[in-house]
Amino acid sequence: MDISIVIPLLNEQDSLAELVTWIEKVMKNNNFSFEIVLVDDGSTDHSWETIEQLASTRSTIKAFKFRRNYGKSAALQQGFEAAKGEVIITMDADLQDSPEEIPELYRMIVEDGYDLVSGWKKKRHDSRLTKNLPSKLFNRVTRWNSGIKLHDFNCGLKAYRHEVVKNIEIYGEMHRYIPVIAKWAGFKKIGEKVVSHQKRKFGKTKFGIERFINGFLDLISISFVTRFGKKPMHLFGLLGTLLFIAGFIIAGYLAYTRIFMEAYKMTDRPLFYFGLLAMILGTQLFLTGFLAEMIARNSLDRNKYQVSKTIG
Secondary structure (H helix, E strand, O other): OOEEEEEEEOOOOOOHHHHHHHHHHHHHHOOOOEEEEEEEOOOOOOHHHHHHHHHHOOOOEEEEEOOOOOOHHHHHHHHHHHOOOOEEEEOOOOOOEOHHHHHHHHHHHHOOOOOEEEEEOOOOOOOHHHHHHHHHHHHHHHHHHHOOOOOOOOOOOEEEEHHHHOOOOOOOOHHHHHHHHHHHOOOOOEEEEEOOEOOOOOOOOOOOOHHHHHHHHHHHHHHHHHHHOOOOHHHHHHHHHHHHHHHHHHHHHHHHHHHHOOOOOHHHOHHHHHHHHHHHHHHHHHHHHHHHHHHHHOOOOOOOOOOOOOOO
16 A cells, blocks of 8 residues: 555544545545545544544545544554555644645655655744744754754654654654654654645634643653663763762862861851752762663563564
């Protein structure tokens, strides 16, 4: 199969029929073999009934319905697990992502050899104050932190090589950082394509300003887990050691001045309490790293690494 199109959705009953028809038109015009994987993330409208109607006359539709709303990351993960295409395309169900972009995204994966191609909605039709400006700030921070030169990490329209989606796992709100997760999983050829952004035709956006707060917290989380998840002592042990040494030097200096320079009592100087606090925090951080290292070494996936090629 050439392409699997994974579409997470929540309360999009009005747009589904038009979206599926549009996708089918593009696929047939380009002679692609394809499947459409629809994941209903706990919709409370008639989205699932609409999906059932569409699937009753089409063998290309594969669909899943969650019992409740688990979030976009869970829906994408379900779609990735079910997808069988050589290239997996993800897009939103609100008709703001154009299926006309699919052929070029597919070509960039198959012919240009990209592992992942992310869409860039260079010209947006969203509110500048509530979405455009926060998105620019969010993308700038993510670029700086990850080293991946993408303009729009959160664009729902992306293309993946089959091996990528089968070797990464997304959860929580980590769908915003799939390029980052893919890079740290060893898939480093990540590209970008300017894509058209349509005005929302039905319904309303499912995301508020809180997504940016959650996004920054998730970035901190994923940065720590991917870099230090299997070696927490490298972070906590280093910080703890540095703090303890700093506190010990302060205590040594105060003791020297008290003994040889007849200065004030150590406990009369504020610096004494800073040194004591540094040694206590350093000890706690070191012990935290030690305990985390013991947990990591006894976890079931401690030796779970990705092998890209084998012989024999």
